[in-house]
Amino acid sequence: MKRFFPLLRHPKTDKIYSGSESPVIREIAALLKKRSMSPLARSISVRMIDCGSSNDVEVEEVMTTSPQVDCDRFGIHYVASPRHADVLLASGPVTINMKLALERTYDAMPDPKVVVAAGDGAVSGGLFGKSKVVYKSGKVSDVVPVAVNVPGNPPTPYELVLGILKAGEALSKKR
């Protein structure tokens, strides 16, 4: 491959280690170490639902599957239906038009289930708390119970990964 396409780099997957400069990566490393020690630690199936964010949270979620971040190596994978999911990753603020869809998606998930609120809008309503067309204050926790909050405008791919891993912890306590 290198001979035909000399410029193409080998995918550089980021190193996750406890001596990293970034606190997020250090925290991920600690969590992964704990997970790897526990017997029968399961992978985490994530269903995402966008309840009204600008598309930036979705962009960052797609980037968690990029070869650099590669969330599959942490045991995280995105599934196509809430029926397959352990974790619901919701971005917000929750608009009135998405309120029912969020409720139904949550109801469709099998127990045990955990919700992660991703982005400022989902965590607190953000700029849209006073908007007429946002449900109550726009928080995801106004509609379904939230276990992990990931603030950010938008959160970076590693912050999302960390949020999902934390949700995995919450999940193993429920099992």
Add this chain to the structure above:
Amino acid sequence: MDSKINTLIQEIAKASVGAVSKPSYKGDAVWIETSPEDLKGACVSSVNAGGKFDSAFILPYQGRSEFKALYLFRMQGMGKVLILWTHAKSFIAVSPSIPGALWDERKMHELTGAVFEGLEDERPIMIHSENLKFMKDRGSLNNAQKEMYSRPYVISGTGEEGEFQVLVGPVHAGIIEPGHFRFHVIGEKVNKLEVRMSYMHKGIEELAEGKDVESIFPLIEQISGDESVANSVAYAQAVEYLADMDVPSRDESIRLILLELERIYSDLADIGGIALDVGYYSASSKYHIIREDMMRLNEKLTGSRFLKGMISIGGVSTDLSEEKLSEISNGVKLFIQELREVEDITMSSSTFIDRVFTTGMVFPKTAANLSLVGPVARAVGVSCDVRKYFPYGAYKANRVNEALAKNGDVMSRFMVKVDEIKESARLIEREIARMPKQSTRRKASNTIPSNESGIGLCEAARGSCTFFVQTGKDGKIARLAVRTASFRNWRAIEKAVLGNTIIADFPVVNKSMNLSYSGTDL
């Protein structure tokens, strides 16, 4: 150039029954007031003279009893934006003659409850009637709006025997925003597709009202995350237009660099997504490698992976140092070399070409009828680049080579986007070499005039976006109206899946246009 627009204005005046105001020229725009009865005729003559319907906005006029409706046309051959406006309690719908205006008029009808005589589709487009019970402050709705929301939203098929419906959304299988697609199919063939949007409607336009012009950039960036620079620039230009403000030339150059960086990383997602949706994972991964590196470069330059918070009224909020500029230049050079190689791999794959060639055709007639913009229109050969026809900022000194293709299928859109990335890289390179070296100091900001209106146009990665800003008595925002490229182009997808496209090809057709749901719903 001016003679052409004068001929058109005379034509409009001649055909009108009522009074037509004298045209007022300001910047690139020509404002003409007509009587409500003559508005439709004037719009049609503007389109016949080669104008492209851009957008239509509505706002309250002198209290609550009357409304002011504005119709914008991009007169490309004349280099002017023509704004026809009128004020009345009820209007005559333009959309029977200019089909592209249908969604605009549905939105105007829903916002105000004003009657648009002859409007073919009066269903609300922003708030779903079944969800109205969750809305706060329902008392502010007028009777016409209440009546509109009391009717159920009916989606009907073509009525052909054996037709059944496939319901997709609002929650999709992928990592994507919500929207509802109703396919009417016989077997695999799609007879009709209707899109129902507005699941993301969160009231951006309304929240901006009464705010300071400087303070709403965070709100503008929420319109569409990966278009935040383009939307901010368009908004800033609208305010600069109404306040007659000049932007220092180095700030204009930085704006150009940011806009083109944004175009590169947005388009990379689209072409990577097309490769992914036809099942070509190895090429898709390569595009994603370049994109992730690009977004990390963005973060290094501005602190935000989406280049947020960089634009301000009258310039940019932070200067880019020389080291940062050389970093951009080196980074972009490397990315483009890599892109060329991945492009070679992609285009030499017969399976890829087989899937995208003649899939999701948009025809020139559809493009003209629906007034499409951006890469979707350029893939059919419709030249519509705002950077070329209405150059703003640093584009005045840079000629943009518009990327065009003929077929209008997914393949053409792919090619147009690849060419646009290369063109963006060339523009960045040229601008870095050309831009003034001295760092700029913000001039004392002009006061924002009261009761003034301004428009701003900007070419985002998805196509041109238009912002309209009206200030109130105190110089604060009285009305902000936004028309993004996605709002204009969504109806193209309803047409693109017809013909020889099967229902299984819908994801790749959707991805090739990569329209923003949030940017449509606001």
